[in-house]
Amino acid sequence: MKNEDEPKDKRLKPGDAQKLTMAEVAKYVGVSAMTVSRAFRQDASVSEETRKRIMEAVDALGYVLDLSAGSLSSRRSGFIAALVPSINNSNFSDTARGITDALENTGLQLLLGYTDYSAEKEEELIEAMLRRRPEGIILTGGSHTARARRMLAKAGIPVVETWELPEDPINHVVGFSNSEAMALLVRTLASQGYRKFGYIGGTTARDTRGSQRRSGFQKTVEELGLGPGRMISFGVPPITMEQGGQAIVSLLERWPDTEVVLCVSDLSAFGAIMECTRRGMKVPRDIAVAGFGDYEISSICHPRITTINVDCYGIGRQAAARLLHALQSGEATGDEITLTSYRVVLRESTDRAGAPTV
Amino acid sequence: MKNEDEPKDKRLKPGDAQKLTMAEVAKYVGVSAMTVSRAFRQDASVSEETRKRIMEAVDALGYVLDLSAGSLSSRRSGFIAALVPSINNSNFSDTARGITDALENTGLQLLLGYTDYSAEKEEELIEAMLRRRPEGIILTGGSHTARARRMLAKAGIPVVETWELPEDPINHVVGFSNSEAMALLVRTLASQGYRKFGYIGGTTARDTRGSQRRSGFQKTVEELGLGPGRMISFGVPPITMEQGGQAIVSLLERWPDTEVVLCVSDLSAFGAIMECTRRGMKVPRDIAVAGFGDYEISSICHPRITTINVDCYGIGRQAAARLLHALQSGEATGDEITLTSYRVVLRESTDRAGAPTV
DNA sequence: AGACAAGATGATATCGATAACAATTTGAGA
DNA sequence: TCTCAAATTGTTATCGATATCATCTTGTCT
Known part of the structure; x- marks a missing residue:
């Protein structure tokens, strides 16, 4: 049996746990458990003086309210x-x-x-x-x-x-x-003179927002009479920075005259830009790239990345x-x-x- | 009163909520609540046949176990x-x-x-x-x-x-x-010939890991006889990419001959590198930079960033x-x-x- | 002074599951 | 066929707080 007379351990340790309940706090203060319960809620009617005494006892005993018990009876x-x-x-x-x-x-x-x-x-x-x-x-x-x-x-x-x-x-x-947002980006870039659009996204429809962006891209490119977009699917969503880099390589191999590439997110756009840079291409001189999401990185990196800011x-x-x-x-x-x-x-x-x- | 005879709504909607309890499932199956409770735990002893019947009822009724009630009695x-x-x-x-x-x-x-x-x-x-x-x-x-x-x-x-x-x-x-990890980075770079070390971190000790990295840096630079490090504090932690960029500008204004700058994290290192690039400096030709944390970005960006990989x-x-x-x-x-x-x-x-x- | 409303506090039942123990059934071995 | 252990199922009390209603003060207004 432990020596219970030694009141303070030099160092507090787990294991001192006592299952303190509201009822014990109540007894200590000399009120009912219900009053202690009330003291914990701001709207309840308890006199300031009683609440103060209760809270002091709570502090002294180290009681911590048990919400799991409360939520059962309050049904919240x-x-x-x-x-x-x-x-x-x-x-x-x-x-x-x-x-x-x-x-x-x-x-x-x-x-x-x-x-x-x-x-x-x-x-x-x-x-x-x-x-x-x-x-x-x-x-x-x-x-x-x-x-x-x-x-x-x-x-x-x-x-x-x-x-x-x-x-x-x-x-x-x-x-x-998401599809209209991507459509807006396509139209904006088209109005700046871009004509040959590429798109980089993931391979499956798992990422439904990604799919919507893709279809917004495709639809708008066609509406503008800019032929079918050049689409590259690369990797299971969410596609990474690295996959963005690999994807743009594929895309440019297949369609070397692409002028601007839109990406399902800024992360893949960043990866794409870095890969281009590494290969001696300049963005946007040789190829323009845009992302989606306005991640912190896009306003910091070089070149800064055109994107859709989402709230x-x-x-x-x-x-x-x-x-x-x-x-x-x-x-x-x-x-x-x-x-x-x-x-x-x-x-x-x-x-x-x-x-x-x- | 609603027409209760119409069994299926074309579209399920919230509001059909019935407070289904285990007891009701039990009654439906013709067993006790305790048996239903057992059916939900894999270790409990219920016959396979009973469990199957119970689970079918659970499915049919759409019952969802209530853990908050269970945790009260099980004390877990x-x-x-x-x-x-x-x-x-x-x-x-x-x-x-x-x-x-x-x-x-x-x-x-x-x-x-x-x-x-x-x-x-x-x-x-x-x-x-x-x-x-x-x-x-x-x-x-x-x-x-x-x-x-x-x-x-x-x-x-x-x-x-x-x-x-x-x-x-x-x-x-x-x-x-964290301090030894940073020390290791300093020693590694020193062994490659770097002598004039700078450091970029936050202004306060809020980020204790940041403080430890800083002291590891300082201590090691002094141990190696490379004089006191050139320290720049910038912003309340966690410092952002942008603040990393601003910080390296301050640092280089004050100590233009700095050879390598270590940053409290990869994010500030990235910001610093981008700012340098933007100002026409080449990393590492004009100034070397290292980070901490091995974020995804550091292996993708250009130039790729030296860092400490943490698990x-x-x-x-x-x-x-x-x-x-x-x-x-x-x-x-x-x-x-x-x-x-x-x-x-x-x-x-x-x-x-x-x-x-x- | 009496009446009554507002405020403070208490007593008891209850939320819905599970622990603990009791009762029953089943099956294997003697 | 009988016995006993293992497997299965049921009964009851309980976890710890809170809803609800009851009781008791206090103070104000007529």
Whole structure:
């Protein structure tokens, strides 16, 4: 048996754990557990004096509220779930940050998961999340398995789909049209005189936003009468910087007269530009390149990369705001679409003047 | 009243929510709730036939297990908490991915938070996490507020500190010495003939790993008799690509004869190199630059950046593995230190041959 | 002074699953 | 065929907080 008389260990260590409950705090203070519970919520009616005494006891005893117990009786988990394709992609981690920031001081906590661009993984994650009874859920995109849709419908919580404009929205939407955004970029560059367009993207439709960008590209090039675009598919999405470099090599081998190459994201665009530079080509003098997403790198690198700026952080904030609103108003059925902004950011990599760099 | 005879809505919508409980599934199948509960756990003893019938009912009814109720009685929350400084930094999101991957199929779920490099924010988050009664917690670094340490000790759960080697570890450690890693980089470059070393880092000690790298730099430069290093502090950590560019300008104005500049991370190194390029300087011909962290960008950009490769993903995996081991063995006190690997990656940006690039 | 509203606090039932133990069935070996 | 262990299933209490309703103060207004 341990010596219980030795009150202080020189160093605090795990293992001293006592299962402190609210009831024990209550006994210590000389009130009921219910009063302690009230002291933890700002809206409850407890006298200032009692709350102070309780909080002192909480501090002294080192009590930490147990939300899992509370959420059972209050029937509110205090969770919001969000699924993004990848947390290593700064566009999506910006969105996650937007969600977290919007949730601050709401008493809601974010449960984050990443689907790795797979609808099956998404389905699994949705189930795992729903087991925690989140009060709302934020998804990326509009492609979900049938079972995922069924589970979501049954859950009876507000759902926000983001980053796209799904054809058949589940509930709320906060996003933009990836295909129109890419179309805008094509038209902008065409108006600057570019005629021979190439495109670099991934090989499969796993990345639905990527597919939408691709189709926006293709459609617009044809509408403008600039023939079919020169499309190169390279690698399973999300395609990396390195694959961007390999892809542009293929593209230029096949269609050496290409004037400008649009990429599914800034990362592949950057890889493409670096590979060109390495091979002695100058961007934009020999070939112009544009990306999508306006990652930090694109405004810093040399040459700076033309791209579409997307309000990633705002998507997160607005998605969370929509959820909060739905929770407050109690409505679980509103089908609202919030369009988020995007804009073309013209930079050196497509500069028609094509001033030889350096 | 709604027409309950119409069995299928054309489109499933939230709002159909029924509070389905295990007891109702049990009644539907004709067994007890306990048996349904058992059917959900793989180790429990239920006949295959019963489990099948139960799972069919679960499917038919659309029941989703409620873990919050279960964790109350089983006294196991099924959560692991992890705090990282930032999820927008790919080094840390790699670590988060490592943790998530290691947790797969363990029935444990990750609760992720980001501290924004602040010990106060960390303290708040630790409390918020502990309210969910995680079974273990993973922290970044070894600097915590006194109250945070107290709460952790009291929680009685295994704690893993990562990415550093704290002087006074709480419990488990999975990391490496940032100062020795930086020292290794200095010595490696010194052995290649570099003599006049500069350093770019942030202005405050908020980023403890950054501070350690800085002191490792300073110490080693002095040990090698290369005088005090030329240090530029620029911006509140984490310093951005852009700040890296601004910093190298300051540094070269003040010490124009600097031969090589080490940066607290690859991101600032990249910014520095791009700014130099933009100003007509060639890297490494006119100035050599190195980073830290081996971000994807460093192996792609031109010139490729010399750096320290850190096993970010492995840190996450090993931290989670250590936690799992502690949970299995029931020990909550083991003070083990797991060293993770790092290595110098020499690339073009410090190539002594200094071949003019392009 | 009496009445009543507002504020503070307490008692009890309950959220939905699971631990722990009890009861029952099944099957193998004697 | 009988016995006993293993496998299967059921019963009841419980996890720790909170909803709900009841009770008790306090102060104000007539």
